[in-house]
Amino acid sequence: MNEKNYRPQATAAEMQALDALHGQLVERARAFELVDVAYRVVDSPVGSLLLASTDAGLVRVAFESEGHDRILELLSEKLSPRILRDKTSLDGTARQLDEYFAGTRHSFELPVDLQLSTEFRRQVQLELGHIEYGQTRSYAQLAQQIGKPKAVRAVGSACATNPIPIVLPCHRVLRTDGSLGGYLGGLQAKTELLKLENPDFAGSAATLF
Amino acid sequence: MQAPFERIVQDYGLNVLRVCRALLDEHRAQDAWSETFLAALKAYPQLPEEANVLAWLVRIARNKAIDELRKHKPEILIDQDMDGPGSGMNRPDLQLENLQLWHEVNQLPGKQRQVVAYRYLGGMSYAQIAEILSGSEAAARRAGADGIKNLRARLADQELWREQP
16 A cells, blocks of 8 residues: 555635635734744745745845745754744735835835844845945945955955845846946846836946847 | 745645635535634744644544534534534535535534544544544544445435446
């Protein structure tokens, strides 16, 4: 006989029941403070985004290209396996992102949790929040801004490992020659964000050829 | 690496629901499901990585089902309820496609009901079931086979389950 775990197919009625039960479970788990990481997935002009938060604040924004399942596994390993999908707890974050993509919001007012970053990277990533909407900086300028003008490479890695892209706008950091540099969500996403903030932005064309 | 708990709920929520429904009436089955996953979430970080997650969940569900029965109807315990009819599933308002099947599983004699629930709804192996019921694997296998035979006989009597020509 087959001794493997049997994975049955749910009927429509069972799926409905499970959906309601899941909602109740999340609510009760919250009441007992058993949810260490809550997450949800939202649609955006740069693809679907995974939003994850701890009690301290937004801890991760992940692009589709990063693989949402893989990111959840990493969060399970690095933070806690007590992770639940929660449709309501990230409402504020989702709303602010919607407003940002609609062009009506120029800065985010959200608590962030940078516990996934080392201290130096955290310093750089927080500094990103000071680059204004529609503006750009070079990696070298950012290095200067945090008082470590020689740490250009390290600043580059700090931007590349920013756990909270878009909200902490690492897309506003370019190479000194104005070319795009890199981006976790892909260069197309980086260009789209820069164009959203400044329709005159033409940085991508210059780097393509 | 432990899987995010959400995945455990997605992967096994249905198995646990079916086990709860086979052991309890609808209302208590939902309570037991909720209690099971809440307890599981609490204990999850300590669960050894090599553990069989489904067997672990079904064990919790079984204990929660006993709690539910004690809470609402102290005279019935699933281990003693060997011959009597199941504890419910007679609510006509339930629009479940498989209501009839749950009902019949629920009507099986106690041990057959448990083995059928753990095996065919919970997806456990006979070895795991034997461990939970503190019996032998062979006995669990026998009870499972008898339960299925019984179910076939009962369902064959009903027009609803006759095969379409």
